């Protein structure tokens with residue numbers, strides 16, 4: 001079968017070459033060569049992409065007959081590429097044919113001819129450049145993607161110029177087989193036609209030199225201009241610089257026209273002295289694609305064509321939908337005609353051409369690490385486009401949506417918008433949201449509501465956004481509305497980030513119950529230090545505590561089965577069901593409790609978390625049950641009486657404390673009446689949610705592991721003297737992929753996962769304290785004054801306590817929940833916030849050169 005497919009392909013390619021249909025020919029031949037490579041045992045596509053390496057690899061292993069067939073293929077491919085004007089690639093293929101033996105005189109001649117052409121003897125050997133232009137949203141990127149995916153065998157470099165500071169188009173371009181991301185240069189710091197012409201030349205030079213040096217010469221370059229660019233100055237670039245002139249040739253200017261909106265833009269009144277870009281783009285076009293024909297009727301198309309020919313009567317026009325066009329119509333057309341341009345504009349070759357953009361058109365965008373909530377985003381964008389669509393020419397975005405493994409690509413031209421998931425995020429790719437707006441909208445003055453924060457979930461994102469704003473001082477950023485507009489104004493006013501850090505020692509943003517605080521110290525430690533703190537109590541239900549254990553007379557203890565002894569513990573680490581827990585017991589009333597339990601043959605008691613308040617101790621309503629598995633009497637020298645091992649069982653709800661007064665009196669242990677906690681969703685299947693939680697935790701684990709800080713597992717164990725100690729087991733097994741797999745997220749296994757999370761949280765607490773110690777030491781060494789030092793200590797202490805409380809609150813919320821679904825959501829929320837935090841930390845660290853921690 002395989003043999004039939006490549007032989008047929010070869011015959012078709014030969015026939016198409018004879019007829020001069022090189023585009024068809026190369027497509028037949030490419031697939032034929034891929035099939036043949038498989039016959040030779042190579043499944044990669046090196047045969048086309050890295051032909052020299054491929055030949056070197058297979059040549060010693062294949063038969064003489066196979067060498068001859070392969071040689072013929074490379075010769076034919078060389079001929080086709082010459083036909084397409086890709087001499088450099090042809091030289092590579094002829095070279096491969098030669099390396100396969102039997103170089104005949106004809107092949108030698110072909111090779112030397114193309115080599116001569118490549119060296120510059122032949123003007124045709126210049127790399128052809130196509131300028132893609134057309135008003136905002138007319139279909140340029142759609143066309144570019146088509147070109148990149150067409151199987152024409154050419155290696156194409158792309159220069160992407162966007163209006164707006166947040167580049168989106170590079171993410172919308174899907175690299176084709178021969179156009180890798182390394183050949184894409186993005187320029188979004190201005191419009192290519194004016195401010196960044198120097199950058200364009202530099203970009204072109206870099207691209208050409210790099211590709212030549214890497215042995216992968218380019219066969220063409222495409223420059224996608226902004227929708228607001230005037231093509232004349234871009235074209236001029238090809239005559240203005242020696243290097244560019246010697247190595248590149250402008251093949252043609254291809255203008256995309258949005259059939260639906262063109263007339264509106266042509267008729268738009270412009271201020272005095274301002275060019276109408278839509279007119280310029282038509283005037284300079286060598287080819288016009290009248291695109292989006294599906295959106296208008298025949299009469300409208302005829303009118304659009306009439307208007308186009310009034311501006312440019314020689315241009316070739318093709319009607320298209322989704323920019324679908326024959327490549328021959330737009331590439332390798334050698335259409336750019338300087339004589340024609342000079343006829344139209346005799347000052348074309350003069351430098352310093354003056355042209356003025358319509359400065360009422362502005363852009364705004366944001367670029368945030370993390371994910372958005374799709375529903376909120378849709379609501380916000382829907383309202384925005386409805387209200388401002390007439391003024392918003394173009395909106396586009398590539399978004400990371402919660403729970404979606406693909407990139408969500410959003411596009412709007414005026415009010416018409418579409419959005420769909422496209423390429424999947426790479427496993428190690430950072431999830432980033434980019435959104436850009438272009439139009440007659442004064443974003444900064446607040447005409448566009450700054451409700452973007454509603455679309456962004458998680459304070460870490462807001463914080464990262466702020467930090468970016470601080471550090472980049474980009475005035476056009478859509479700023480998530482901070483708690484106080486006063487802060488925002490000042491943020492925008494101060495140009496120097498270091499000054500900002502000095503001036504704003506603290507700020508806070510609260511959204512949807514989440515709070516982000518950032519403290520900045522001008523410390524004498526190591527320059528400015530920025531600390532970002534995110535807390536998220538709001539998303540975790542507060543623990544339910546029973547009323548204070550007041551000093552009141554004991555109620556008589558009824559002997560019903562729901563009554564159990566109670567051992568309240570001020571646990572920093574919650575004891576979770578399924579775990580083992582050791583306790584060192586010394587207090588008289590509790591040694592008595594153990595003795596009573598063993599005497600009665602009943603080995604279980606209740607352990608609630610206890611909170612000391614001014615009104616008295618309070619017990620958490622949800623408490624775990626401890627079952628004694630081993631009891632050791634401690635040596636007489638020890639201050640402890642017993643060291644007891646327990647297994648921890650599912651939580652119960654404490655309905656009533658029977659003898660609250662004895663807690664303060666310490667004369668005996670508490671007894672409580674308990675009720676079982678039954679999951680109200682016991683018969684619901686949560687497989688999907690369980691998998692989602694797993695994914696989230698995996699991401700956290702891999703982020704931490706890749707940061708060289710694998711997570712640890714801690715356990716209470718007895719030491720040599722038999723006493724219980726908290727033992728750090730080091731990095732194994734930790735919150736790693738293996739341990740996650742072992743833990744699982746099903747109903748039965750859920751608590752193992754919670755335990756892993758708790759270990760992770762503890763470890764973070766330790767890292768935090770270590771960081772604090774280092775900072776304080778450094779502050780001391782730097783002679784930081786006692787007041788600053790005390791303030792730093794206080795603040796760090798508060799941070800540590802808050803961290804611990806957050807961890808404990810989550811565990812308590814898990815214990816008190818009566819729904820597996822809710823528990824999954826809670827743990828997932830924690831993992832998501834952690835991912836956002838890690839992203840924010842990375843953003844801050846990147847922006848401050850590693851000087852930040854969070």
Ligand SMILES: Nc1nc2c(ncn2[C@@H]2O[C@H](COP(=O)(O)OP(=O)(O)OP(=O)(O)O)[C@@H](O)[C@H]2O)c(=O)[nH]1
Nearest residue numbers: 136137138139140141142227291292321322323411
């Ligand atoms: N209905 C319709 N939509 C199209 C057609 N061609 C492109 N689009 C859509 O129009 C939107 C804009 O297309 P792009 O290719 O990004 O336009 P562009 O010219 O690169 O836009 P800018 O880079 O902003 O100037 C996208 O949502 C496309 O999917 C078409 O023929 N018909």
